[in-house]
Amino acid sequence: MNADISKKHYDVIVIGGGATGAGTARDCAMRGLSTLLIERYDFTTGATGRNHGLLHSGARYAVTDKESATECIEENMILRKVARHCVEEHDGLFITLPEDDLGYQAKFVESCLAAGIRADIIDPEEAKRLEPSVNPTLIGAVRVPDGSIDPFRLTISNVLDAERHGADMLTYHEVTGLIIENGRVLGVNLRNNLTGEQSEARADITVNAAGIWGTLIAKMAGVTVNMFPAKGSLLVFSHRVNNMVINRCRKPANADILVPGDVITVIGTTSDRVPIETVDDMRVTPEEVEVLLTEGAQLAPALATTRILRAYAGVRPLVASDNDPSGRSISRGIVCLDHETRDGLAGFVTITGGKLMTYRLMAEIATNMVCKKLNVDKKCETATTPLPGAETTPVEKPKSHMYAFNAKVGRHGTYAPSIDSHDEIANSLVCECEEVTVGEVKYAVEKQHAGTLTQLRRRTRMGMGTCQGELCALRAAGVMCNVCKKSVDDSAADLADFINERWKGMYPVGWGSTLNEAQLISNIYQGLCGLDNFAK
Amino acid sequence: MKFDNIIIGGGLSGLTCGITLAKAGKKVAVITAGQSTLHFCSGSFDLLGYDAEGKAIENPVEAVAQLKESHPYKKAGVENIASLAQDAAAILTECGLKLKGDIKRNHYRITPMGVLKPTWLTLEEYLTADSAAGVAYKKLVVANITGFHDFPVEFIAEGLRKTSTEVEVKTLSIPALKERRCSPSEMRSANISKVLSTEDTLQEIADKLNSIANDAEAIILPAIIGINNDENIAILKAKVNKPLFVIATLPPSVPGVRVQKALRSYFEKIGGVFMMGNKVCGGEIEDGKVKHIETTLLPDEQLSADNYILATGSFQSEGLMSNYVKVYEPVLDLDVDASDKRTEWVDTMVYNAQPYMEYGVKTNNVFQTQKNGSTIENLYAIGSVLSGHNAIKQADGTGVSMVTAIAVAKNILNK
Numbered sequence: 040m041n042a043d044i045s046k047k048h049y050d051v052i053v054i055g056g057g058a059t060g061a062g063t064a065r066d067c068a069m070r071g072l073s074t075l076l077i078e079r080y081d082f083t084t085g086a087t088g089r090n091h092g093l094l095h096s097g098a099r100y101a102v103t104d105k106e107s108a109t110e111c112i113e114e115n116m117i118l119r120k121v122a123r124h125c126v127e128e129h130d131g132l133f134i135t136l137p138e139d140d141l142g143y144q145a146k147f148v149e150s151c152l153a154a155g156i157r158a159d160i161i162d163p164e165e166a167k168r169l170e171p172s173v174n175p176t177l178i179g180a181v182r183v184p185d186g187s188i189d190p191f192r193l194t195i196s197n198v199l200d201a202e203r204h205g206a207d208m209l210t211y212h213e214v215t216g217l218i219i220e221n222g223r224v225l226g227v228n229l230r231n232n233l234t235g236e237q238s239e240a241r242a243d244i245t246v247n248a249a250g251i252w253g254t255l256i257a258k259m260a261g262v263t264v265n266m267f268p269a270k271g272s273l274l275v276f277s278h279r280v281n282n283m284v285i286n287r288c289r290k291p292a293n294a295d296i297l298v299p300g301d302v303i304t305v306i307g308t309t310s311d312r313v314p315i316e317t318v319d320d321m322r323v324t325p326e327e328v329e330v331l332l333t334e335g336a337q338l339a340p341a342l343a344t345t346r347i348l349r350a351y352a353g354v355r356p357l358v359a360s361d362n363d364p365s366g367r368s369i370s371r372g373i374v375c376l377d378h379e380t381r382d383g384l385a386g387f388v389t390i391t392g393g394k395l396m397t398y399r400l401m402a403e404i405a406t407n408m409v410c411k412k413l414n415v416d417k418k419c420e421t422a423t424t425p426l427p428g429a430e431t432t433p434v435e436k437p438k439s440h441m442y443a444f445n446a447k448v449g450r451h452g453t454y455a456p457s458i459d460s461h462d463e464i465a466n467s468l469v470c471e472c473e474e475v476t477v478g479e480v481k482y483a484v485e486k487q488h489a490g491t492l493t494q495l496r497r498r499t500r501m502g503m504g505t506c507q508g509e510l511c512a513l514r515a516a517g518v519m520c521n522v523c524k525k526s527v528d529d530s531a532a533d534l535a536d537f538i539n540e541r542w543k544g545m546y547p548v549g550w551g552s553t554l555n556e557a558q559l560i561s562n563i564y565q566g567l568c569g570l571d572n573f574a575k
Numbered sequence: 576m577k578f579d580n581i582i583i584g585g586g587l588s589g590l591t592c593g594i595t596l597a598k599a600g601k602k603v604a605v606i607t608a609g610q611s612t613l614h615f616c617s618g619s620f621d622l623l624g625y626d627a628e629g630k631a632i633e634n635p636v637e638a639v640a641q642l643k644e645s646h647p648y649k650k651a652g653v654e655n656i657a658s659l660a661q662d663a664a665a666i667l668t669e670c671g672l673k674l675k676g677d678i679k680r681n682h683y684r685i686t687p688m689g690v691l692k693p694t695w696l697t698l699e700e701y702l703t704a705d706s707a708a709g710v711a712y713k714k715l716v717v718a719n720i721t722g723f724h725d726f727p728v729e730f731i732a733e734g735l736r737k738t739s740t741e742v743e744v745k746t747l748s749i750p751a752l753k754e755r756r757c758s759p760s761e762m763r764s765a766n767i768s769k770v771l772s773t774e775d776t777l778q779e780i781a782d783k784l785n786s787i788a789n790d791a792e793a794i795i796l797p798a799i800i801g802i803n804n805d806e807n808i809a810i811l812k813a814k815v816n817k818p819l820f821v822i823a824t825l826p827p828s829v830p831g832v833r834v835q836k837a838l839r840s841y842f843e844k845i846g847g848v849f850m851m852g853n854k855v856c857g858g859e860i861e862d863g864k865v866k867h868i869e870t871t872l873l874p875d876e877q878l879s880a881d882n883y884i885l886a887t888g889s890f891q892s893e894g895l896m897s898n899y900v901k902v903y904e905p906v907l908d909l910d911v912d913a914s915d916k917r918t919e920w921v922d923t924m925v926y927n928a929q930p931y932m933e934y935g936v937k938t939n940n941v942f943q944t945q946k947n948g949s950t951i952e953n954l955y956a957i958g959s960v961l962s963g964h965n966a967i968k969q970a971d972g973t974g975v976s977m978v979t980a981i982a983v984a985k986n987i988l989n990k
Binding site for chain 1: 612615617686687688689690692721722724725727728729730732733753756757760762823825826889890891893896897898899917918920921922923924925926929931932966967970972
């Protein structure tokens with residue numbers, strides 16, 4: 040651990056490197072607080088990296104939860120501006136199928152409008168023209184301002200900006216306990232998950248933004264935050280089947296959202312309560328795959344014959360209200376707990392509940408509470424200040440070496456020109472599916488805390504495309520040896536992990552062309568290269 | 576159109592079988608839909624590399640006896656493997672390929688990750704090791720082409736260093752390649768190979784190699800020379816003043832493409848008909864025999880033969896397919912050896928033996944296939960479409976392809 044960090048006394052420690060934690064760290068740093076963000080693995084390894092990537096319009100919640108719906112549309116409009124390089128603005132459809140009640144549509148539109156969400160009823164024929172992949176038997180359609188958002192990019196942009204405002208980052212550091220004296224949290228005990236080294240960090244306020252794992256952090260502090268882990272499984276399809284989000288116009292149910300993002304399409308989700316002990320290793324079951332496929336084909340029949348790239352699952356941090364320990368009235372809304380007034384434990388705040396869509400608002404609420412406690416009087420500016428990469432300054436196109444430039448702008452916005460592209464080596468492609476260059480790999484390693492192939496994938500989409508890392512992972516491993524100064528054995532072990540991790544998403548959908556591709560990947564990495572020699 | 580034999584699939588197995596039959600004077604057609612897995616070739620041909628425990632095998636011919644009964648080598652007959660393998664080696668040689676290796680003693684190839692793996696035959700230009708202890712050189716220069724990422728030179732150097740060979744890594748380029756690099760997707764082995772196919776470019780490469788070799792005993796290049804034939808390798812070797820060897824790259828394999836071309840042109844030279852880009856889309860089976868088959872390119876033409884040989888490969892070649900409910904053989908819907916339960920096809924850990932790797936069409940002891948439980952007398956299966964072994968774990972894929980191809984060809988000739 041960086042010696043400076045353990046010696047420093049911070050204003051605030053934020054626990055959790057998801058969107059909420061990164062957003063909170065950014066907000067705190069922007070308000071002039073000395074800030075430390077602590078994450079036990081890599082950024083975005085929890086629910087942030089395991090959802091639809093849907094830029095909710097809020098329409099989904101309009102009928103059942105007006106408060107969430109209003110929050111969603113407000114944040115939706117904010118993110119389109121401040122995180123423009125992470126957002127695709129393609130709108131969404133809520134379709135009614137013959138077996139659905141068309142009467143629901145009127146109520147749906149009315150609720151949307153009441154929550155401030157644009158909702159236009161369109162002719163089914165018009166819907167088919169706008170979105171040719173939609174189930175052609177539809178009898179009704181409503182167009183809403185849904186979109187998609189890249190949660191990896193969003194989180195890293197928050198991290199970059201927090202650092203720009205002086206925040207420190209500690210990834211691969213797990214909180215093993217809280218330092219509590221005289222009813223006050225003074226900081227955290229830490230374990231470096233790469234080296235096992237123990238250390239501590241201290242601050243006036245500690246913010247628990249650890250998602251579902253926040254319940255365990257709270258327990259370490261001796262307080263109870265009643266959470267109900269809800270597993271959601273999703274499937275990724277090998278190309279962009281639809282160009283608009285497609286939802287069912289009915290009460291929210293399983294597998295009724297189909298979201299296009301970059302070059303792929305995602306169907307989700309299921310929703311099942313799971314024990315907290317299982318949340319570190321979520322695997323998709325055959326039953327969930329069945330539900331996702333059957334329901335997905337209702338939205339867009341082409342899904343039945345489209346190759347599935349992989350399956351994944353995340354865990355929502357649903358919170359039970361304090362007066363309901365049974366969990367019957369579970370909220371999807373934002374919960375910010377001041378443990379000083381609630382439990383008599385000073386210097387400790389939990390921010391949880393909510394959704395990816397409302398991460399910025401959650402960060403604002405948590406930071407407001409921190410500022411109040413520290414008597415800092417500064418206004419939140421995250422609703423109007425663009426994230427790095429989303430500034431309005433035009434990006435100057437390079438005169439030569441145009442290759443992969445648009446992909447870089449797509450991923451890094453106005454930061455794209457700072458990616459090394461000065462010669463043909465920097466411009467050479469590591470990943471052809473996603474157009475990731477050697478320069479971008481270097482950028483991710485040097486500026487975005489990427490030290491492993493899996494982290495590189497989250498920063499650049501390397502290996503996320505059609506081939507699922509068939510060739511690019513080994514190329515990237517070679518480049519990483521040089522850029523990260525990693526030993527060859529470590530790099531090979533990292534590659535072995537990466538391939539196993541890709542398989543984790545492939546085996547639940549291991550049939551058809553996914554199985555064919557899996558055999559090809561195995562033949563290349565194990566048969567041809569002997570990668571299994573390096574597997575732990 | 577009538578042939579003596581029709582082979583469905585034009586990869587290593589199909590062409591080996593086709594050559595054996597054509598050499599015996601038979602009228603043979605090979606129908607192939609696309610490129611073959613030779614494009615992923617390591618530069619070596621394996622007979623049997625590892626035993627059931629994953630231990631490297633020293634003498635593959637002896638080790639065949641220990642294989643389980645379902646293994647295609649067992650069906651070909653333990654006592655026949657040596658002579659079938661020798662026939663296979665002879666065919667490769669007749670095709671003009673220069674190979675090294677001994678059937679009674681595996682040697683080692685060096686993988687693109689610097690791992691030493693046991694194998695049977697290797698193309699002459701490759702660096703190999705006599706034993707797992709390492710190569711015969713104490714000091715090597717490994718020279719990569721600047722910006723060529725499909726040759727992960729750090730892994731290769733480290734792998735060689737582990738066997739106590741001193742390795743120096745260098746990169747080199749020539750102006751013609753610099754132009755190519757302006758388009759990053761051009762930096763693939765096959766494209767580079769095309770650039771390095773003139774006397775001038777080879778001279779430039781040789782000059783660079785000679786200037787960086789210093790006191791190394793030999794020079795290593797990625798396997799990017801000689802996509803059409805091995806002449807350019809000979810030219811380059813003559814210009815370089817130290818021993819020159821190659822190590823396999825990531826796909827496409829330049830020497831693999833050359834092997835494919837050599838097999839195909841020899842097959843055609845001895846009278847075989849090679850139908851490229853054509854796909855068998857069905858056929859008629861009557862009284863336990865295939866009557867004729869149909870293809871996509873010749874929709875009005877029924878192709879018939881006395882015997883048919885299925886050499887369509889495994890899942891990656893789409894010789895086997897699967898859907899949500901079953902594994903099937905797509906050409907004639909033959910019976911397959913595979914679990915009915917989809918969840919049993921895969922293991923959750925990628926490095927464990929994957930059950931699906933052993934799936935394939937059901938055959939009897941002479942590799943005759945069956946449909947709905949009845950044997951099809953004149954339809955045989957060979958190569959990776961066969962069930963009963965795991966080519967990745969046992970390092971026996973190319974061996975099974977050639978050995979079963981020749982076993983079936985002989986069987987047909989002796990009918």
